[in-house]
Amino acid sequence: MSESPLPALPVTFRPGRTRAVLLTVGTVMFVVITAVALMLERLGPGERVSFVFTAALLFGVLVMLSRPKVVADDEGVTVVNITRARRLAWAEILKVNLRPGDPWVFLDLSDGTSLPVLGIQPGIAKEAAIRDARALRALAESRGTVAERV
CATH class of the missing domain: 1.20.5 (Single alpha-helices involved in coiled-coils or other helix-helix interfaces)
Incomplete structure (x- = not known):
């Protein structure tokens, strides 16, 4: 692949x-x-x-x-959803998931929780969302322990 x-x-x-x-x-x-x-x-x-x-x-x-976004930098990821923002280190992200039918990407985190990432959603632009999810997964794999395929 x-x-x-x-x-x-x-x-x-x-x-x-x-x-x-x-x-x-x-x-x-x-x-x-x-x-x-x-x-x-x-x-x-x-x-x-x-x-x-x-x-x-x-x-x-x-x-x-219209506020949701995901900002990835050298230290980690900032997930901005509708009313909240959360900063994550790369090591905290175990999986980046965008399964068929999902409304947006989900991050499986090292604390056992899952974080919705509304900044990548396939609603209007499905191909762009898949491309963005794959890019985020590749970044997380290169800096952390992500193993899940998008």
Whole structure:
């Protein structure tokens, strides 16, 4: 089996298409809801502010959903999911898994837990996610004890 070439470090993996869709939709929603609030003549100032606040809240949720990424460097990996970030040393990563049907990559860790990695997800760009998972696995193999194939 041909091994994936190791990417130059530091490298960041993120679902680019998903991120672009979420940020575009969020921006359009914010602009449209704000425009509607300003155009409706029957709304008072408080109601207009509540429209804009709701639009900003929806935009903020979509920004949070677009946040996931994985940053690999010489010392280890930083996994940024929707609300949390976790720093891992290479030695902590035992397996990098992306099985058919998985919504994202999972890391099996030396403490016996599994960590979801939302920064590599095959939803919109399956081939890119497989390529990124293989690259992360190759990096982990070269620096740790990973044995699982993606």
